[in-house]
Amino acid sequence: MIKHLLKMVWNRKRANILIIVEIFFSFLVLATVLITTVHYWQNYYRPLGYSIQGVWRIEMSLKSLLTSLKAGSDDSKQETEKARQLYLALQKLTEIEAFAGSSDAPYDPSVQTSSYSYRGSKLEIQTEYGCTAGFKDVLGLQLVAGRWFEPNDAALSWDPVVINQKMKEEVFGSEDPLGKNIAPEKAERERRVVGVISEYRKHGEFVSPYAFAFQRSGWSGMEGQLSGPPHYILVKVRPGTPASFEEKLMTQIQRVNKNWSFTLTPLSESRQNWLTFCLVPIVAGGIVAAFLLIMVGLGLVGVLWQNVTQRTREIGLRRSVGGTRGDIHRQVLGELVVIASVGLLLGVALAVQVPMLHLIDFISARVFSFGIVSSVGLIYVLTVLCGLYPSWMAARVEPAQALHYE
Amino acid sequence: MIKNYLKIAFKVLLRRKFFTFISLFGISFTLVVLMVVAALFDHVFAPFPPETKLDRTLNIYWAATSHKGEFHSLTIPGYALLDRYARGLPHVEKFAIHSIPTSAISYKDGAQISSYLKTTAGDFWDIFNFNFLEGGPYSIDDVTRGNFVAVINDATRNKFFGNESALGKAIIVDDQRFRVVGVVENVPIFRVTPFADIWVPITTSKTDNYRKEMLGIQMGTLLVRSRADFPAIKEEYRSRLSRVKLEERGEDDTVTGCPETLFETFSRFLGGSIQNSVLKPPSGRLWAVMLTLMILFMVLPTINLVNINISRIRERASEIGVRKAFGATSRTLVGQFVTENVVLTLLGGLVGIVLSPVVLQLLTGSGLIKYAHFQMNYRIFFTGLLIAFFFGVFSGVYPAWKMSRLHPVEALRGRSL
Numbered sequence: 001m002i003k004h005l006l007k008m009v010w011n012r013k014r015a016n017i018l019i020i021v022e023i024f025f026s027f028l029v030l031a032t033v034l035i036t037t038v039h040y041w042q043n044y045y046r047p048l049g050y051s052i053q054g055v056w057r058i059e060m061s062l063k064s065l066l067t068s069l070k071a072g073s074d075d076s077k078q079e080t081e082k083a084r085q086l087y088l089a090l091q092k093l094t095e096i097e098a099f100a101g102s103s104d105a106p107y108d109p110s111v112q113t114s115s116y117s118y119r120g121s122k123l124e125i126q127t128e129y130g131c132t133a134g135f136k137d138v139l140g141l142q143l144v145a146g147r148w149f150e151p152n153d154a155a156l157s158w159d160p161v162v163i164n165q166k167m168k169e170e171v172f173g174s175e176d177p178l179g180k181n182i183a184p185e186k187a188e189r190e191r192r193v194v195g196v197i198s199e200y201r202k203h204g205e206f207v208s209p210y211a212f213a214f215q216r217s218g219w220s221g222m223e224g225q226l227s228g229p230p231h232y233i234l235v236k237v238r239p240g241t242p243a244s245f246e247e248k249l250m251t252q253i254q255r256v257n258k259n260w261s262f263t264l265t266p267l268s269e270s271r272q273n274w275l276t277f278c279l280v281p282i283v284a285g286g287i288v289a290a291f292l293l294i295m296v297g298l299g300l301v302g303v304l305w306q307n308v309t310q311r312t313r314e315i316g317l318r319r320s321v322g323g324t325r326g327d328i329h330r331q332v333l334g335e336l337v338v339i340a341s342v343g344l345l346l347g348v349a350l351a352v353q354v355p356m357l358h359l360i361d362f363i364s365a366r367v368f369s370f371g372i373v374s375s376v377g378l379i380y381v382l383t384v385l386c387g388l389y390p391s392w393m394a395a396r397v398e399p400a401q402a403l404h405y406e
Numbered sequence: 407m408i409k410n411y412l413k414i415a416f417k418v419l420l421r422r423k424f425f426t427f428i429s430l431f432g433i434s435f436t437l438v439v440l441m442v443v444a445a446l447f448d449h450v451f452a453p454f455p456p457e458t459k460l461d462r463t464l465n466i467y468w469a470a471t472s473h474k475g476e477f478h479s480l481t482i483p484g485y486a487l488l489d490r491y492a493r494g495l496p497h498v499e500k501f502a503i504h505s506i507p508t509s510a511i512s513y514k515d516g517a518q519i520s521s522y523l524k525t526t527a528g529d530f531w532d533i534f535n536f537n538f539l540e541g542g543p544y545s546i547d548d549v550t551r552g553n554f555v556a557v558i559n560d561a562t563r564n565k566f567f568g569n570e571s572a573l574g575k576a577i578i579v580d581d582q583r584f585r586v587v588g589v590v591e592n593v594p595i596f597r598v599t600p601f602a603d604i605w606v607p608i609t610t611s612k613t614d615n616y617r618k619e620m621l622g623i624q625m626g627t628l629l630v631r632s633r634a635d636f637p638a639i640k641e642e643y644r645s646r647l648s649r650v651k652l653e654e655r656g657e658d659d660t661v662t663g664c665p666e667t668l669f670e671t672f673s674r675f676l677g678g679s680i681q682n683s684v685l686k687p688p689s690g691r692l693w694a695v696m697l698t699l700m701i702l703f704m705v706l707p708t709i710n711l712v713n714i715n716i717s718r719i720r721e722r723a724s725e726i727g728v729r730k731a732f733g734a735t736s737r738t739l740v741g742q743f744v745t746e747n748v749v750l751t752l753l754g755g756l757v758g759i760v761l762s763p764v765v766l767q768l769l770t771g772s773g774l775i776k777y778a779h780f781q782m783n784y785r786i787f788f789t790g791l792l793i794a795f796f797f798g799v800f801s802g803v804y805p806a807w808k809m810s811r812l813h814p815v816e817a818l819r820g821r822s823l
Contacts, residue, residue: 018713025706059509261511261580263520291435292706298428299710305424306717 005334009342016339019303023343026296027379031351033289034378035371036282039363040206049164049199050106050139052267054097054241057105058233058253059263082257087219089252090233095241096249098137101219101230103130106139107204107270109277114213115184116161116191118171122184125167126202126210130217130230136197138236146178146195149216158190159183160216164200167211191215204271206278208362234267297386304390308332315394316402325395332391333384340383344376411745418746419753422718426750429714433754433798434761436707437790440700441762442769444786449778450596451669456534457597462633463533464665465599466492466626466643472660482506483663484622485527485608491646492626492665497635502528502627507602510580512566519565523579524602525611533629534600539563541573541588544607552609556584559592561777562603579604582612592777599627599668620650620661628665640664704793711794712801719743719805726809727816736810743806747798755791762787 009016090099104112114127128135135141136148144165153160161182168177183191200212217230233253237245246264253262308315315328354360355368419426453460469483488503495501507522531543536557544555556577563572563586572586584606593601608616616622630639647662670687726739766780 015716018709018716022706022709022713025709029706258581261509263509263511288439288703291439295428295432295435295710296706298431299714302425302428303713303717306721309721 027347031375100134107274160194300386320399415746434757437758444783484619488626500529500629502530521603525608527608536590549607557588595776715801730814739810747802
């Protein structure tokens, strides 16, 4: 049966080659869309490593932040004093459960990296390089080993670093990372790992887990180091705090220094914005792909329909020598499946190169195989659906009428 | 002759409505998608107000710092760096230093208004051609003297003054009082170089610190005499910077950078190491990637179109037979089929040209991008149409020619290819 179908397809190879090419490309489009969707979908349900419940981000205006100040100058002393007062003002507010300064915040599109090296290999790893001791409590990070930064870390002669589980696996494997120095080669101070947290996916739900490190910063005037305030202040308010607290908070901190400007954004809002930003290209790509597949489907129906009309006599002949309607049905759909298989075979052969050659590393092989298998299934369904009407038409051919032309 | 062809073409297209619909759907859909992508691209890169002289504008967006010769970080230049080393480059007609937009807070009846504020110095208002709705720009003199004057955009005027004129009125931004001298049309947020809500002289900054900053939050914009001078300017700026030490960071720190177009800046984010691309942005690679994506996207609709066309012609074997039997030459037959395909393509183009502005209008209206105003890019539209046309003709000519060479008797019997 299959051998016979293959022969039929081969005999009309010129007419079939275009359908094969079309199915090949349709498969690639569908597989790309499915793999991306499944990849994002899977990521969405992985643990984030932090909670943004009740967390507000206060951005300090860039204008004051980037004003470079020489340590010890009068300006610098003034700024340091103001920053200290800011700290005290925040501490006084009982509605605040925890607060911290940071250089970066969850759902911020920016990418900050820092250099490390371990056993001679250079590493460039995403890093939050200015978080103060309160950071862990604000975001509810979970320690797996070691400790988080402490206010008296400022007195150390080396820089403490906290890493996430993923970085521990990538850099240290099964070794114990605690106490290891990961400073880059020419660095003046050592960077020692003091703790490991379970997970930290700064860029939110859609990205795959990646290595991440934290470096501490003091809050000027309170924990030593750095003049001036941090870039962001992250504030976690107690549950049940009324919305009017926002105004109170802003007036309190504005009172400290008139020259700084503060913008408050709830992290839930930055999350919303960032996720929308990530979703728009996926949705747009999905819509375009859907339209492409509809077009291909309609085209297939057209081509098959024409094929059937053209082969009326052949079909009539078969019917007159005893072929049943079912036989004709099976023949038309069978040929179609064979054609589709050839196209799919080529497509799969190309698609499996991607995970095999590690061309795209951040998508796991399992997602790839799932995407490929389900695309194959869907393309078969699509082609068979497109073949149903033409095959029904073919089966309706009356032998007498068809042979009448001969 | 042509009239007859057209008549037949319309009749045939109407007879096989399903085929016609698929072809039209494919052509117009492909064109609409191309149009949306092109509009997005234009929205960022094409010259339109205020960036009308884009073809001879270079920007300095980045300063790459190195520590002991090793790449350290990609940061933003400060006023001092640009003022000392980017000013007076050869072949440059106009030069402006302006900050990246920073957020600024105002209050109106107790409610907070958040706007993007850009401080400017130099020939900013000459390089960019803003469309002024009221008043005009502030002068270089205003900048030197540190006058508290501001140009605001339409949206900001609405926030502060409703629909009234804003000229001469005061706005308080970050506790500073500015007099409005001009109102301009909203600049889309994607026009990253001139974008802001409020523009004020740099000299109104709260401190003078910016004057000493080598790294900071400024960008430099150069209006060059002609495009041909770009390489010389890049080279000169680079060689000037090679002598610079970043004193505040220590003796070993050096800085480099490159005046570039926005497109070149974008090409940096294509991947690869940033430090290599600082001096040589891989803009050629970005073009290649975009072109490949476009071709990949057009492959499916094209194959579909070819497939349908071939089917349509093959179906009409007996018609060809009759015509041949009555003495039609191969050329006339090919001419007829090609006319049909041309008509079909033009129809598809027509549908596309009607649908594209609708889709773009929807996108503009959705507010997805701040102050966005998408426009049709007819250049790309006609390129797309031309491509559809090409494949339409190509896919029509080959089978038509093959069919037209069939023996009339064979064709009359309806023999297939």
